[in-house]
Amino acid sequence: MMMMKKNTSYLVTFAAVALFAMMMMSNMSVSKAACVATELQPCLDAITKSAPPSTLCCTKLKQQQPCLCQYVKNPNLGKYVNSPNAKKMAQTCGVPIPKC
Known part of the structure; x- marks a missing residue:
């Protein structure tokens, strides 16, 4: 009985560490994928034709600001x-x- 309890606690700890590692890797891939210049396509007219930026353009620009x-x-x-x-x-x- 004592051996089973010890194995279960190791399993729970391992699962928690694995889940944390997957979450961290997921966050890293999201931040790397965040810089996509084509996301600023709604701003094209504002940049090339001096048109006023749309709400969507401003939203995308704010999202891409770190990039x-x-x-x-x-x-x-x-x-x-x-x-x-x-x-x-x-x-x-x-x-x-x-x-x-």
């Missing part, structure tokens, strides 16, 4: 992120321009 420095450093995206229209859009949406 903006990464986008600035990307040669293909930096010119859009640093453009005057993008800065105006960010100001309208209440998203500070990052200093990278």
Whole structure:
């Protein structure tokens, strides 16, 4: 009986550690996958045509805010992120321009 209780406690501990590890790995993959520049597609008109940003654009911009420095450093995206229209859009949406 004592051996079964000991094995059960090891099993519960192992399951808890395994669950915690899976949750941590899941969080890491979510944060890595969060930087997806195409998520800012609703902002395209605001950046290229100086149109007012839509509510969806502002929502997406706020979600992608932690990624903006990464986008600035990307040669293909930096010119859009640093453009005057993008800065105006960010100001309208209440998203500070990052200093990278």
